[in-house]
Amino acid sequence: MTDREPARILLADDHALVRRGVRLILDSEPDLTVVAEASDGAEAIAQARTERPDLAILDIAMPRLTGLQAARELSRILPDLRILILTMYDNEQYFFEALKAGASGYVLKSVADRDLVEACRAAVRGEPFLYPGAVNALIRNYLERVADGEDPGRTITDREEEVLKLVAEGHSSKEIADLLVISVKTVERHRSNLLQKLGLRDRLELTRYAIRAGLIEP
Secondary structure, three states, rough: OOOOOOOOEEOOOOOOHHHHHHHHHHOOOOOOOEEEEEHHHHHHHHHHHHHHOOOEEOOOOOOOOHHHHHHHHHHHHHOOOOOEEEEOOHHHHHHHHHHHOOOOEEHHHHHHHHHHHHHHHHHOOOOEEEOHHHHHHHHHHHHHHHHOOOOOOOOOOOHHHHHHHHHOOOOOHHHHHHHOOOOOHHHHHHHHHHHHHOOOOHHHHHHHHHHOOOOOOO
């Protein structure tokens, strides 16, 4: 998609009146255009396969397949497709299910005239869009998990962090093994796990990550 081409949108809702109203909002924007409509989740999947839109806007409560079921399948078969949920449900469970299903945004129909265009543009840019109530739900969920002893923002274990710090400081696997009183093989396994978990390639990238994480000084 070039800068001059409008984002191609698939709109799925089982109410024709809702689709018509949403289409009026979107088609009035020069950078957005609805290229297909569907009245249920199964039809949305079929239309997406045929039209290959940039963005799918899905209602939750639809016949045959719900919007959440359709989102899961679309995320699997068309991983580059952006997905927005447009719903009447201000419901935390639906919101979290939508995120798990691959949606990058959650918009309430009650404020669609205010939020939908911005949500579409954010999704096309690869950015999330959450209405204020959803942000509050995310923060509340995070705080509850912290209170339960979890660390939701952490992806590596305490031992992996120790290995990461020593790798970034320039120690060899043998030196790290001696310092932590573990085998060289265990050190190499931790290093491999770190690269995989953090999506990094080598010691240099591990060192940069350790600096950003505040484990060592630049």
